[in-house]
Amino acid sequence: MQEGKASCERPAAVVAAMESAETGAREEPKKEAKGMTIMVGRKAPDFTAPAYHKGSFVPVSLSSFLGKWVVVCFYPGDFSFV
């Protein structure tokens, strides 16, 4: 992936249903999460997010981890205590 420019634009994270895995195309985040039930044993919703990774600003996509085990951890905020 290409390193993104550290511009003032804030590209939003993009969530895509696995069924319509349109890669590359930046589209509005799908607000209606219907049909994307989160459940063990079901596909994880794919997403692409702006990210910081070892000194670079590079987007991260869940689908780039296919073939590997991956843990996705959400947390309330940077500089929070726990």
Add this chain to the structure above:
Amino acid sequence: MISISVDSQFVHKVWNDVELSKMVDGGVPFAMGSDGGGAIGRAYGVYDEVAGVDVRGRFIIDPDGVIQGMEVLTPPVGRNVDETLRQIQAFQHVRNTKGGEVTPSGWKPGGKVLKPGIGLVGNVWKEWNPKDVYGKR
């Protein structure tokens, strides 16, 4: 490993540089994703619309992109990484045996596994005892 919060990637960098790199040699080794607006958290059912943040959700996803485990905590309590690793090892064991061996409660690598089959119905007690893994409580 991917971490995600609603903070920007720029704030992630500063947090890594000024604080996390003092806890982890070389700094955070994985991608720190930005979920401004909460679209990803919403898709995963962990976005708190009132607080405007992603709560402490953790998802174990297998090589096929299937969610095998999930855990969601409110903000004040931190996760247990050892337990996450144990679960991944258990899921990997099940996958490597194509489901032929399953891991009972309290299983750790090298521990007793069970082989599902008609002979095991009603007979788990002969194969596995909670005292063996949890002791007397």
